[in-house]
Amino acid sequence: MDPVYVKPSEQATFTCTCVGYPKPTMNFAFFACDDVPWTNCSKSVQRSQVDQFGTRAPTTKEYVTIEQFAIPNATTAGYVVCAAENSEGSAMVQADLLIGDLREPVVIRKISPEFEVVSGDRVAIVCAASVYKHTNEIEFLWNGSLVKESEEITFQDSYENYAHVRKLVLDKASKLHAGVLKCRTKTIESNVVESKEIQLEIFEPMKPKIFGESDHGEITQSSGEACQLDCYSKGIPKPTIEWLKNGEPLENDTRVHVINGTTLYFTYLKREDSGQYRCRVRNREGQAEKGWTLTVTGDIVEKTWIYAGLAMLIALILIVVLITSFYCKKKQEVAAMRKAGLVSFAEGYKGQLNPGLPLGQQTDLLPYDSRYEFPAEKLKLGKTLGCGAFGVVMMATAQGLVPDEKESTVAVKMVRKQTDNVVMRALISELKIMIHLGPHPNVVNLLGAITKNVVRRELMVIVEYCPYGNLQDYLMKYRRRFVDQFSEIDGSLDYRWPSNVSAVSSQYVNDSNNNTGSEVSSNPTNSTYICNNSNYITQPGSDFNKPLGHINRAMIRDDDPNQTTVTTTDLISWSAQIACGMEYLAHRLVIHGDLA
Incomplete structure (x- = not known):
C-alpha cells in the first residue's frame, strides 16, 4: 500500500492488495498525527486496533483481493493501516496520508517583483518544504555556492500549516546576481538531500517606447461607427499605460472601454466623443506619449431607441397580421354562413315575426x-x-x-x-x-x-x-x-x-x-x-x-x-x-x- 499525497479537503484513496486463500477479510483504520509541526508519525499498530472503516470497493481475481479505503475530506495527516485475515493467519500493512498545499514536496519561487527583475530591484525568493517529510533546515545556493546572510541578503524563516518556509531577500539586485538559485533540505527519515532551483535573470532598465508611425494622428469617423485606438509599447520594468481625453483620465463604461491596457475601443461613436486622446506610458525610467485627434461627424440615434423602434415595428406588424388573419377568418365564416343561409343564426330578427304565419x-x-x-x-x-x-x-x-x-x-x-x-x-x-x-x-x-x-x-x-x-x-x-x-x-x-x-x-x-x-x-x-x-x-x-x-x-x-x-x-x-x-x-x- 503506497503513501497518498493530497491537498487539504481533497479525497484520499488507499488501495490495499492481498494474496491469500481462503479469501481474506480486509479491514482499514486511520490514525491521525498529533505532532505539530507534523513529522513522520507512523507507529507500530496492533491487529485489535484495525476495524472495518470507510468506503470499500472490492475487486477479486482468483486468490488476489484488492480493496480500497477512501477518506472523502482529508484535513489531517496521518497513516492508514490495512489488515487482512483468514483461517490461515493475518497480515498488516500501513501507508502515510500526506497533506499539503505545495504542488511538490520542495518548491522554490520568486514572489517579487511580479515581472522581470531589473537591476536595482528588491528581490524576494521563497523556498518551501513539506513538514511531514523534511526538516526545517533549508539552505540556498547561488551558482553552487552557499548563500550566507549579509547586509544585502537576509533570511526569514516561518512555519505554515503544511510547510517549512525560508524567504531570501536581496535588497538590491545587480547583474552579478544572475544565475542559478537552488534551495535544498533533508528528509526526516533518511537524511537525504532534496532540492529545487530557478534561473534568475537580471535585466538592465529601459525607458518606455511606443510603437507607431507617428506620435499624433488625425481620425475622422461618422456617428454610429466603431473606433479603435492602439497604444503598443515596451520598457523595463514593464510600463503602465494611462488613457486621457482632453487632458483628463478616461474612465471605462459600457460603450467606451480599455482592452488589456493597450487598446481604447468605442463600441459606437457619438458626437460628444470628439476630442484629443492620449495614451501615457511610464515606468521608473521615464515616460512616453502618443496622441490622436478624433472628429465624429453626423448625429446618431441611441441604440436603445433603434432597438425600441424595431421592436415596436415588429409588434405592429404582428398586430396587423393577427388582425388581418382574424378579419379574413371572420369574413370566410360570414361568407360560409351566408352561403348556408345562417347569417342571422344567433341574433335572428324576432321583431319581424308574423303571429299569423306558421x-x-x-x-x-x-x-x-x-x-x-x-x-x-x-x-x-x-x-x-x-x-x-x-x-x-x-x-x-x-x-x-x-x-x-x-x-x-x-x-x-x-x-x-x-x-x-x-x-x-x-x-x-x-x-x-x-x-x-x-x-x-x-x-x-x-x-x-x-x-x-x-x-x-x-x-x-x-x-x-x-x-x-x-x-x-x-x-x-x-x-x-x-x-x-x-x-x-x-x-x-x-x-x-x-x-x-x-x-x-x-x-x-x-x-x-x-x-x-x-x-x-x-x-x-x-x-x-x-x-x-x-x-x-x-x-x-x-x-x-x-x-x-x-x-x-x-x-x-x-x-x-x-x-x-x-x-x-x-x-x-x-x-x-x-x-x-x-x-x-x-x-x-x-x-x-x-x-x-
Whole structure:
C-alpha cells in the first residue's frame, strides 16, 4: 500500500492488495498525527486496533483481493493501516496520508517583483518544504555556492500549516546576481538531500517606447461607427499605460472601454466623443506619449431607441397580421354562413315575426338562445340510434346537464359533413323551433346544443332520450297481447286488467318531428315515440340547468316481455297525451309533419 499525497479537503484513496486463500477479510483504520509541526508519525499498530472503516470497493481475481479505503475530506495527516485475515493467519500493512498545499514536496519561487527583475530591484525568493517529510533546515545556493546572510541578503524563516518556509531577500539586485538559485533540505527519515532551483535573470532598465508611425494622428469617423485606438509599447520594468481625453483620465463604461491596457475601443461613436486622446506610458525610467485627434461627424440615434423602434415595428406588424388573419377568418365564416343561409343564426330578427304565419315558415327570424349552449368536452357520444343519407342520431352521455345528476343519458342529432346546406338549415330550424316551443311533457324537449362550429357544419342538438322507441313498433310488437277492456254487454271498461299507466298525468307520449330514434331529415318523419325523459327539462328565461319538473320513469313496464300487455286504458291514455301535445303545438303555431 503506497503513501497518498493530497491537498487539504481533497479525497484520499488507499488501495490495499492481498494474496491469500481462503479469501481474506480486509479491514482499514486511520490514525491521525498529533505532532505539530507534523513529522513522520507512523507507529507500530496492533491487529485489535484495525476495524472495518470507510468506503470499500472490492475487486477479486482468483486468490488476489484488492480493496480500497477512501477518506472523502482529508484535513489531517496521518497513516492508514490495512489488515487482512483468514483461517490461515493475518497480515498488516500501513501507508502515510500526506497533506499539503505545495504542488511538490520542495518548491522554490520568486514572489517579487511580479515581472522581470531589473537591476536595482528588491528581490524576494521563497523556498518551501513539506513538514511531514523534511526538516526545517533549508539552505540556498547561488551558482553552487552557499548563500550566507549579509547586509544585502537576509533570511526569514516561518512555519505554515503544511510547510517549512525560508524567504531570501536581496535588497538590491545587480547583474552579478544572475544565475542559478537552488534551495535544498533533508528528509526526516533518511537524511537525504532534496532540492529545487530557478534561473534568475537580471535585466538592465529601459525607458518606455511606443510603437507607431507617428506620435499624433488625425481620425475622422461618422456617428454610429466603431473606433479603435492602439497604444503598443515596451520598457523595463514593464510600463503602465494611462488613457486621457482632453487632458483628463478616461474612465471605462459600457460603450467606451480599455482592452488589456493597450487598446481604447468605442463600441459606437457619438458626437460628444470628439476630442484629443492620449495614451501615457511610464515606468521608473521615464515616460512616453502618443496622441490622436478624433472628429465624429453626423448625429446618431441611441441604440436603445433603434432597438425600441424595431421592436415596436415588429409588434405592429404582428398586430396587423393577427388582425388581418382574424378579419379574413371572420369574413370566410360570414361568407360560409351566408352561403348556408345562417347569417342571422344567433341574433335572428324576432321583431319581424308574423303571429299569423306558421312558425316553420319563419325559422330564419328566430334567434338562438345562448343559454342552451353546452360545452363539447362534457358530451361523450355513444352508439348510433338511427341514421340516414343526411343525418344521424346518437346516444350520448352529458356531464352536469341535469342538476343532482353527474351524468345524464341524452340523444344527439347531427348532420353528416358531406350534406348540403338545405339539410343543415333544416336541423337549425328544428333547433330554433324547439327553443321557441319551450318544455312540455308531451313533446321531446330540447336540453342543449353545441353550435360553436356551426359554420363548419358541426351542429349538435341535444334532446331527451326515448329508450322505448317507436309507438307504432311497440303496438305491433305486443298486438297479440292486446286486452280489450270494453264490456260486450254494456260497453263499460273493465279495470280488473293491469295497465301500463298509473295515471294520465304521470306518463306521456311524445309526438313531434324531434325523433331521437330515427334519422335526421329535412322532411318530417312519420313516427310517434313513447318517451322516457331525463329527470329535468329546461326552458329559455330560466337558469339553464334549473329543474322544472320530475319525469316519471315508470311509464312502460316491459322489463318482462312475456308479461307485457297492451290494454284499452293504455290506448286511451296515450291518445290523450298525443292530443295534449298536438294542442300545445297548435297553441305555439307549430304544424307537426305527422299531423299536417
